Every structure is written in structure tokens, then in C-alpha cells.
Amino acid sequence: MGREVSESCVDGLLTEMVSMYCNRFYANKNDLAARRIEAIGYQVGHQLSERYTMDRPRFGDHLEAIKFICKDFWSELFKKQIDNLKTNHKGTFVLQDSRFRWLSRISIDPSENGDLAQDNPEGVPESKASQVTSMHLYFPCGIIRGALANLGIPCTVSADISNLPACSFVVRIKA
Numbered sequence: 001m002g003r004e005v006s007e008s009c010v011d012g013l014l015t016e017m018v019s020m021y022c023n024r025f026y027a028n029k030n031d032l033a034a035r036r037i038e039a040i041g042y043q044v045g046h047q048l049s050e051r052y053t054m055d056r057p058r059f060g061d062h063l064e065a066i067k068f069i070c071k072d073f074w075s076e077l078f079k080k081q082i083d084n085l086k087t088n089h090k091g092t093f094v095l096q097d098s099r100f101r102w103l104s105r106i107s108i109d110p111s112e113n114g115d116l117a118q119d120n121p122e123g124v125p126e127s128k129a130s131q132v133t134s135m136h137l138y139f140p141c142g143i144i145r146g147a148l149a150n151l152g153i154p155c156t157v158s159a160d161i162s163n164l165p166a167c168s169f170v171v172r173i174k175a
Helices: 007-025 030-053 062-078 128-150
Strands: 084-087 092-097 155-160 167-173
Touching (some): 030 062, 062 084, 062 092, 062 128
């Protein structure tokens, strides 16, 4: 698109944003920090979608818009397309990225995690590593939601991590 930002700068910005919102601005209030990080992502996605679609006609249906997100939009952000797109044809789409760049460099001090299986066999409380990783995913969820909102598609977006750095984004279109 002409203007690009170094990937390391974006990684640093995301890491610092998550750190500041989780540890300083909303310490011990993860839900508020998550909402704020997602809101920032929403604004970024809305503006990027506006920029990337200004010379295109409006999309005819939800599937065309989702395909745009998976191919063109994702390529502009991450220099690759989404690896897999699944849908139930009832308003739910799963976008799978087998090597999500923003998760590929996350590292957690193992001494902070403990052994989840030993401490809690049910695994009910989230480990520190899982919390940190999920906080990093609120921003791209917001980006996707903002981009789709700009395209006239109200939705909710959530992320699922099965095996780092693989990530799935679940988009549910609001009726």
C-alpha cells in the first residue's frame, strides 16, 4: 500500500500496550484491560479497512467481505493470507492462521506458570502464560471486528489458541 511499518515496531507496540493496560492502567482488572485493548484494535481495523477498500465497490454479502479479510486485508497486515476459512453458512466463520505472527515471538518465564496439571488437575484457573497470550489476541480480534464493522457487518470476534503460534478467530455475524 505504499507506507509500511517495521514488524518489530508493531510487535513492540503491541507488547507494550498489553503490558501497560494489564499492569499499570487496569492492574487486577483484566476484563477492563481486555475491552480497552480490543477497542483500540477496533479503531485500527476500522481505519485500515477504510483505506484498503476506498477504491472497491461494496461487497454483496457477508462471505465476500470475509474472503476480503482473509485474502487482501490479512495480506496487507501480515504479508500472508489466512490459511483456512470455515463456515457453517449460518453466520459463523472460523479464520485459521497456522503461524500467527504476533504470537510467534511471545515467551513467558516458566517459573511464573507453575505446573498447571500438578497444581490444579481440572485446569480451571488460567495459567499466567495463557492470560498473557489471550490479552495479546484482543487487539487482532478488535482489528477484525472494526474492519467488518466498516464494511457494514456487525459481528463479535473471539480467538482460540490450540497450539502456539497457531490461532483461530471465530467471527459471529449479528443478526
